[in-house]
Amino acid sequence: MTKVKVESNIYSLLNPGSVVLVSAGDGEREGVFAVSWNMPVRKDPPMVAFESSQGHFTYQFVRKTGEFGINIPEAKMVNQVLGCGKVSGKTGVDKFAKFELGRRQAEKIKAPLVETAFANLECRVSQIVDMGASALVIGQVVAAVADDQHFQNGQLVFDNGLELLHHLGGNRFCVSDRVIIGE
Ligand SMILES: Cc1cc2nc3c(=O)[nH]c(=O)nc-3n(C[C@H](O)[C@H](O)[C@H](O)COP(=O)(O)O)c2cc1C
Numbered sequence: 566m567t568k569v570k571v572e573s574n575i576y577s578l579l580n581p582g583s584v585v586l587v588s589a590g591d592g593e594r595e596g597v598f599a600v601s602w603n604m605p606v607r608k609d610p611p612m613v614a615f616e617s618s619q620g621h622f623t624y625q626f627v628r629k630t631g632e633f634g635i636n637i638p639e640a641k642m643v644n645q646v647l648g649c650g651k652v653s654g655k656t657g658v659d660k661f662a663k664f665e666l667g668r669r670q671a672e673k674i675k676a677p678l679v680e681t682a683f684a685n686l687e688c689r690v691s692q693i694v695d696m697g698a699s700a701l702v703i704g705q706v707v708a709a710v711a712d713d714q715h716f717q718n719g720q721l722v723f724d725n726g727l728e729l730l731h732h733l734g735g736n737r738f739c740v741s742d743r744v745i746i747g748e
Contacts, residue, residue, distance in 0.1 A: 574734060576602075576734075577733055577734045580731055580733070580739070581601050581602055581603065581604070581731065581732065582603060582604055582605075582731070583637060583638075583729035583730055583731055583741070584599055584600065584601045584603075584638070584646055584730050584731065584732045584738070585599075585600050585601075585603050585615070585635050585636060585637050585638070586598065586599060586600070586635075586636040586637075586638060586646065586649055586666070586679050586682060587600045587603075587615060587617070587623060587627070587633055587634065587635060587636075588623070588633065588634040588636060588676055588677050588678060588679060589623050589624075589626035589627045589630060589632065589633045589634070589676045590626050590630070590675070590676050590677050591626050591629055591630055592675060594626070594654075595626065595654075595661070595676070595677050596621075596622045596623030596625075596626055596654040596660070597623060597636075597649055597654075597660050597661060597666065597677075597679065598617075598621055598622070598623045598649055598650060598653075598654075598660075599646050599647070599649045599650030599732075600615045600616070600617065601731075601732035602615060602616040603615035603616075603635065606703060610705055610706070611705065611706040611709075612691065612703060612704065612705050612706065613635060613686065613688060613703075613704055613706060614701055614702065614703045614704070615635070615701075615702055616696075616699055616700070616701055616702075617699060617700055617702060618698060618699050619695075619698060619699060619700050620698070621653070622653050622654035622655045623654060624700070626676070627690065627702060628690075628693070630675065630676065631689055631690040632674040632675060632676045632687075632688065632689055632690065633674075633676055633688050633690070633702070633704060634671060634674070634676045634677065634678040634679070634685055634686065634687060634688065635685070635686040635688060635706075636666075636678055636679035636682035636684070636685050636686075637682050637683055637684040637685075637686075637711075637729070638679070638681070638682045638683070638730060639682075639683050639727060639728055639729065639730070640728035640729060640730045640738070640740045640742075641728070642681065642682070642730070643730060643738060645664040645665070645666060645681070646730060647736060648660065648663065648664045649664060649666075661677065661679075665681070666679045666680065666681055666682075667679065667680030667681045668680060669685060671685075671687045671708070672687060672708045673687050673707045673708045674687045674688070674689065674707065674708075683711060683712040683715050683716075683727065684709065684710065684711035684712065684715075684716065685709065685710050685711075686706045686708075686709045687706065687707050687708040687709065688704035688705060688706050688707065689704055689705050689707055690702060690703070690704050691703050691704055691705050714727075715727040721744075723741075723742050723743050723744055727742065728740045728741070728742040729741045729742070
């Protein structure tokens with residue numbers, strides 16, 4: 566094996582979990598944006614974390630309300646994901662309408678959820694780590710739903726055509742669509 570020196574885009578060697586849409590709102594205004602840097606950080610109680618630029622339109626609602634939704638799109642939503650990741654709510658665009666995301670009422674939080682995503686996690690902020698221009702938001706999942714075609718007996722099921730989207734940088738993604746089982 567010959568290894569090349571990696572001096573930039575080191576993050577892209579760490580293929581993150583599937584890209585999500587983070588949603589938040591204060592009752593009057595709302596936002597949604599693409600987030601590839603996200604991960605689970607605790608099993609019980611379930612906790613998640615994601616990185617956000619502090620300048621993002623949606624981030625202000627996360628800070629203000631202490632709530633956010635994590636919406637997991639299927640690969641077929643790639644262009645909606647890119648749209649949500651390239652257009653800022655600061656421009657006055659309603660991304661829910663423009664990208665036909667569909668709005669789902671959350672059970673326990675006030676933030677809007679994305680109906681067309683195959684799963685939705687409702688989260689409350691437990692900690693924000695200030696990293697200067699960006700922040701690491703850590704939250705507890707207080708409710709979650711998933712399409713019963715793709716989540717059965719507590720596991721992701723790919724037999725019914727589920728394809729998840731992983732961001733490789735820019736407009737490039739790869740897809741996970743099958744299970745392999747180690748010995
Ligand atoms: C595929 C993809 C993944 C992204 N991941 C992140 C991320 O992890 N963290 C982040 O702060 N911005 C990320 N962005 C950029 C934001 O989604 C983008 O700046 C968005 O327009 C911010 O929207 P808002 O200002 O309406 O909140 C990503 C963009 C794309 C296209």
